[in-house]
Amino acid sequence: MSALLEVRGISKTFDGFKAINDLSFSIGQAELRAVIGPNGAGKTTFMDIVTGKTTPDEGEVLWGPESRSLLKMNEAQIARAGVGRKFQRPTVFEDQSVADNLTMALRADRNPFAVLRWRPSHDSEGRVAELAAEVGLSDQLPRKAGELSHGQKQWLEIGMLLAQEPQLLLVDEPAAGMTLAERELTTTLLCRLAETRAVVVVEHDMDFVRRLNCRVTVLHQGSVLAEGSLDHVTRNPEVIEVYLGR
């Protein structure tokens, strides 16, 4: 299977601190992957580089079957190319309704003039209703997103990501602040999503990673320390020393 995203030998230094050090990573078209690592291992910087927020000092980030370089693209272009990102803190537009939040995220032309001409249609309204149902917010559509509970905001953000229909989904600590039941649902959803697209989950919580039951990449000091099944990496003595042993 050809890789959807391939990261080759990237490095990034912030004021002398090597956040990413010769990191290579690749993920297939439909795959679930967990990325774990202690604080400062470079998880967030890695996501920032893939989504265009940060430019690496060296290395390559290649995307899709044509291996286009993402480094020459800005955040919005990368998002339009099919990379979706879920932030740790739920970031929804609190001043606007759940329906408006979802509508904004729907796959459509993003050009300002196209947006100006855009009108809701049967299709778009049906799609919003469908997405709301999928994340359990059907009866919250007219409410302001700011009035939702923390968990509901997380779900709304996931709904917005689904609306974007990304080929690669980067998810930062999805389980943070969720109840046990909500975690169950999240796990199921992430596994189902990974059947049709690539999903990368950055997570601290080992129990949650175990539930995902997928390949795990362990980052340490900005590079890959180990990769494989969770059982495989947790038996790795280096991993135990830097991460699990503490």
Place this chain on the structure above:
Amino acid sequence: MQRTPFILRNPSVLALIAVLAVFTAAVTAASAAYGTGLLPTSMIKVLGKTLCLALAAVAMDLVWGYLGILSLGQMAFFALGGYMIGQWLMYARTESIVAASMAANPIPPTPAELQEGVAGQIFGVVGSTDLPWAWTFAHSLPAQLALVVLVPGLLALVFGWLAFRSRVNGVYLSILTQAMTLALALWLFQNDSGFRGNNGLSGLQNIPGLEDVGQARLSVWFLWASALALAVGYALAAWLMGGKFGSVTRAIRDDETRVRFLGYPVEGFKLAVFTIAAMITAIAGALYYPQAGIINPAELAPVASIYLAVWVAIGGRGRLYGAVIGAVVVSLLSSWFTGGRAPDLNFAGLRMAWVDWWQVALGLTFVLVTLFAPKGIAGLFDILNRKAKS
């Protein structure tokens, strides 16, 4: 599914049109030209100018309240609109005067002589007899009308492109906008800028070709035009902000990084809103200065743009009617208190003249509103709504 019509989704548009209709009808009925003469012509001009300021405030609300950019240079666009229409007003009027005086000559003047005569009349005050390049189209009303929106629009486009592309945000962007208007003012103050330096353009209340109409009627006509411009501008702003475009605009205000990750070209949206707002402001200015009669570079002073921000803040930013209410209430109060007609206050023998203290009172109000009533006067409607529901 049946879509709710635009007017029903935006009840404030209908309310504004109704209020404006009643207001203009009442003022017309009280004017000297068309009614009882209760309102002097100067008062009608003040009211007409106030409507123009309200339109500028609506545009300011688009930029600040909806897009989240505290622009402290909006009045640059307003004044530029005034300068563009002022060029034609001054040129055409001077031309007719010069032509009339030359008509007595035994040989009729050539176009070049006529132009020379006009240039000498207009620019003699700054010691020049040549028509500057910026006056190339001054003889043509359609050209200057186009320039009213094109020049400020282009300035906003270039300035915005440079600033937004470098991702200048927040207070730094506010300072940049202020620097823009200050730089423009300083340039216009120079005698060789081609805009008559600190003399500015004057006599703008005399409309060429309408010399026989008289100020009493003209003032009412301009009031009508200003009311129409405000209604159209308001409806346009409501339409822009009502749909998905408005949704994205407000989203940029609240979290522009997140909007980027949704795939929207944030800079493009900022540029579009900023430029449209600049053009609306310019139209307001082009209607304002013929009523004011004179424009000079002092109109571009940063403090004028700060006043605009204060009106929008006190009226309630983030909703268009708030901007209108703020501009109308605060600017009318300002002219009353600084006009010397407000009674002075006496505190135990300490005389307090409003002319001196109004600015302090306004500044204090601004601080208090920002701290305790961030929704401004328009926030009162929320309270009324809540009471009506319960």
